[in-house]
Amino acid sequence: xxxxxxxxxxxxxxxxxxxxxxxxxxxxxxxxxxxxxxxxxxxxxxxxxxxxxxxxxxxxxxxxxxxxxxxxxxxxxxxxxxxxxxxxxxxxxxxxxxxxxxxxxxxxxxxxxxxxxxxxxxxxxxxxxxxxxxxxxxxxxxxxxxxxxxxxxxxxxxxxxxxxxxxxxxxxxxxxxxxxxxxxxxxxxxxxxxxxxxxxxxxxxxxxxxxxxxxxxxxxxxxxxxxxxxxxxxxxxxxxxxxxxxxxxxxxxxxxxxxxxxxxxxxxxxxxxxxxxxxxxxxxxxxxxxxx
Amino acid sequence: xxxxxxxxxxxxxxxxxxxxxxxxxxxxxxxxxxxxxxxxxxxxxxxxxxxxxxxxxxxxxxxxxxxxxxxxxxxxxxxxxxxxxxxxxxxxxxxxxxxxxxxxxxxxxxxxxxxxxxxxxxxxxxxxxxxxxxxxxxxxxxxxxxxxxxxxxxxxxxxxxxxxxxxxxxxxxxxxxxxxxxxxxxxxxxxxxxxxxxxxxxxxxxxxxxxxxxxxxxxxxxxxxxxxxxxxxx
Numbered sequence: 473x474x475x476x477x478x479x480x481x482x483x484x485x486x487x488x489x490x491x492x493x494x495x496x497x498x499x500x501x502x503x504x505x506x507x508x509x510x511x512x513x514x515x516x517x518x519x520x521x522x523x524x525x526x527x528x529x530x531x532x533x534x535x536x537x538x539x540x541x542x543x544x545x546x547x548x549x550x551x552x553x554x555x556x557x558x559x560x561x562x563x564x565x566x567x568x569x570x571x572x573x574x575x576x577x578x579x580x581x582x583x584x585x586x587x588x589x590x591x592x593x594x595x596x597x598x599x600x601x602x603x604x605x606x607x608x609x610x611x612x613x614x615x616x617x618x619x620x621x622x623x624x625x626x627x628x629x630x631x632x633x634x635x636x637x638x639x640x641x642x643x644x645x646x647x648x649x650x651x652x653x654x655x656x657x658x659x660x661x662x663x664x665x666x667x668x669x670x671x672x673x674x675x676x677x678x679x680x681x682x683x684x685x686x687x688x689x690x691x692x693x694x695x696x697x698x699x700x701x702x703x704x705x706x707x708x709x710x711x712x713x714x715x716x717x718x719x720x721x722x723x724x725x726x727x728x729x730x731x732x733x734x735x736x737x738x739x740x741x742x743x744x745x746x747x748x749x750x751x752x753x754x755x756x757x758x759x760x761x762x763x764x
Numbered sequence: 765x766x767x768x769x770x771x772x773x774x775x776x777x778x779x780x781x782x783x784x785x786x787x788x789x790x791x792x793x794x795x796x797x798x799x800x801x802x803x804x805x806x807x808x809x810x811x812x813x814x815x816x817x818x819x820x821x822x823x824x825x826x827x828x829x830x831x832x833x834x835x836x837x838x839x840x841x842x843x844x845x846x847x848x849x850x851x852x853x854x855x856x857x858x859x860x861x862x863x864x865x866x867x868x869x870x871x872x873x874x875x876x877x878x879x880x881x882x883x884x885x886x887x888x889x890x891x892x893x894x895x896x897x898x899x900x901x902x903x904x905x906x907x908x909x910x911x912x913x914x915x916x917x918x919x920x921x922x923x924x925x926x927x928x929x930x931x932x933x934x935x936x937x938x939x940x941x942x943x944x945x946x947x948x949x950x951x952x953x954x955x956x957x958x959x960x961x962x963x964x965x966x967x968x969x970x971x972x973x974x975x976x977x978x979x980x981x982x983x984x985x986x987x988x989x990x991x992x993x994x995x996x997x998x
Contacts, residue, residue: 635866642852642863648814649850654838654867654915 474606479729480722485613485682487721488620492675493698494705494713495627496548496668502644502708503664505564509571510551512695513578514669518544518676519593519686520586526594533596533681537619540677541670548669549662557658575695582688590687593680616678623674624714627667631710640664644708693737697724700744706754715755765790765950766811766842766919771820773803773810780806782974783820788919793941793951795961795982797995798971804954805847807971808921811952812844813837824919839867841918845925847954849908853897857888860896860907864914874914881910884940902933909940919950926957938964958995962986970995 493515500508521540525531531539555574559567602609631637642650643660651657679694680686701720705712720740728736747754766788773781781803788794796804809815811822813834822829829837843864852860861881865874882889885906891899896907905925912920922941926934934957942964945951955961962968965982970991978985985991 635862638855638859638863639866641855645852645854646850649846649852650863651814651834652812652838652844652846652850653863653911654835655863656833656835 475729477607479725481607481609481613482729483722483725484718485616485721486725487718488616489675489679489682489717490694490698490701490721491714491717492620492623492671492678493694494701494717495624495710496672497699497702498705498707498710498713499640499664499668501702502710503640503661504556504560504567506556506567506571507699507707508556508668509568509695509699510574510578511668511672512691512693512698513575513582514544514548514551514691515672515676515679515694515698516582516686516688516691517547517578518673519680519690520582520676520688521673522677522680523591523593523686526596533615533677536596537674537677540673542673544673544676545666545670548665548672552662552665557661579688579691586688588688590685593684593686595684596681612682616682619674619678623671627671627710630667636660636663697737697740700740703754704743704747706757709754709756712754712756765825766952767821767823768807768811769821769823771807771810771822772818773806773815774818775806775815780974781810784971784974784976785820786969786976786979788950788952790950791945791948792966793945793953793964795958795965795968796952796954796971797956797958797961797968797985799995800956801973802971803974804971805923806974808844808846808923808952808954811837811842811921835867838915841916842921843912843915843917843919844921845908845912845923847923847927849904851896851899851904851907851911853895855896856893857896857899857907858892860911861888861914864911867915877914877916881913884913884943885910901928902930902937905929905933905937906940909937909944913944913949917949919952920944922951922953924954924956926955926960934960958991959986962991 493511496511497508500506518540521543522536525536525539551574555570556567559570597611600611631640639650639655639660642653642655643657647657697720698717701716702713704719705716723743724736724740727739768784768786770783770785771781772779772783784807796807798804806815810817813829813832817830824840824842827840852863861878868874887903888907888910896904899907925937925941929937938960941951941953953961953965962982962985968980968982968985969976970978970985
């Protein structure tokens with residue numbers, strides 16, 4: 473039981489990171505039906521921005537988190553403007569291939585500027601371990617969890633209760649109908665990239681804090697796993713990405729804890745295959761019917 | 765109020781509109797009738813700024829709309845109720861109405877107009893919090909019209925409001941259109957149900973394969989042999 477709870481806590485921490493990245497995948501997919509394969513690299517850039525802010529500027533965790541989020545939002549919007557917007561009416565495969573190109577560009581660019589090696593992320597706050605019975609919880613894990621939940625609540629509020637959130641939902645179901653209401657669809661798409669990228673930036677800083685090491689290719693595998701999390705929950709569905717992120721994180725740590733860590737990646741891919749066979753629309757996905 | 769002059773629209777190689785000209789005067793209900801594929805919806809989309817015009821000009825309240833964006837066209841006073849209603853199914857009825865008021869900033873006015881919509885369509889009031897996708901076809905049409913009215917349009921474009929509705933509901937929808945018009949909103953109505961459309965229209969245009977082929981008052985056209993044969997079933 474102790475081990476189970478311990479793995480659960482580790483899983484929630486890892487799952488928080490996946491969930492934050494998965495949200496960006498799902499939001500961008502929801503609004504322009506693009507799997508933004510460069511999204512994992514935004515998360516990597518978020519970690520690097522956090523690294524620069526803490527080591528070079530000597531600022532603390534909270535400023536690093538905020539600056540990284542803002543920086544990633546700007547990077548995300550810029551990528552959308554330069555790489556995806558000109559392809560708005562092209563076939564989906566064109567945009568998808570472009571996304572892969574953007575991904576390589578960001579990885580190689582970071583290697584060029586920051587060096588290809590691993591960098592050590594500084595300890596930005598004192599990490600203590602709290603014992604709950606025999607279960608260990610670190611301050612880091614609590615911070616990761618609290619930041620993630622706060623961002624998720626804020627996102628839910630933004631999407632469900634504000635005007636821009638309504639516009640985002642409108643554009644995601646019917647761009648032309650939204651245009652007929654006077655919605656500036658391009659601005660809403662740009663805003664969606666900003667929010668999704670900011671969440672990835674936050675995840676990047678959190679992961680830097682958690683694992684203490686960052687490198688230019690660190691976004692590849694978590695990016696794919698977050699994508700699987702988004703598909704698992706139902707791509708395009710925001711609560712689905714949250715659920716999927718936590719689920720994948722927990723499964724991965726459970727497999728590593730009880731079985732073998734050699735299997736943890738494979739199990740995640742098996743989950744992807746199973747969900748695509750059993751419920752391709754995802755756990756929370758539904759088959760939409762149109763009324764004529 | 766609205767002048768369309770020699771408007772042509774192409775979809776790739778296909779010409780959907782050929783030099784269409786029409787006019788809508790303030791206070792009128794103007795009907796645009798014609799068979800499926802005649803270009804009626806394309807014309808409305810051109811007016812709303814959703815499709816690119818290849819030739820011609822659209823003038824609304826003395827201003828050319830040729831360079832206007834869909835957004836500025838809405839704020840200048842033209843709102844469209846699109847074909848198939850296109851309500852936002854995953855939003856509540858109230859949220860759909862708020863989407864209609866997207867460009868308005870007067871919170872109090874929006875609130876008042878929302879009440880007016882609920883008075884006009886009591887069934888929407890009962891279903892305020894319900895997801896729009898769960899409404900019946902007739903209710904969705906009412907919602908689409910209510911949503912358009914939330915923008916306070918001077919000119920309302922209606923695309924096939926009777927589509928898929930029972931005869932009883934069609935009657936209701938058409939009487940609502942007349943009412944909206946009486947309260948000061950000019951209406952351009954696209955319909956395949958020519959009989960109903962000509963009954964309430966002050967004037968009407970008939971479209972065939974991207975061109976306007978006939979025009980006249982609603983009564984004139986309803987009485988014309990050509991129209992009777994082609995659109996009113998003898």
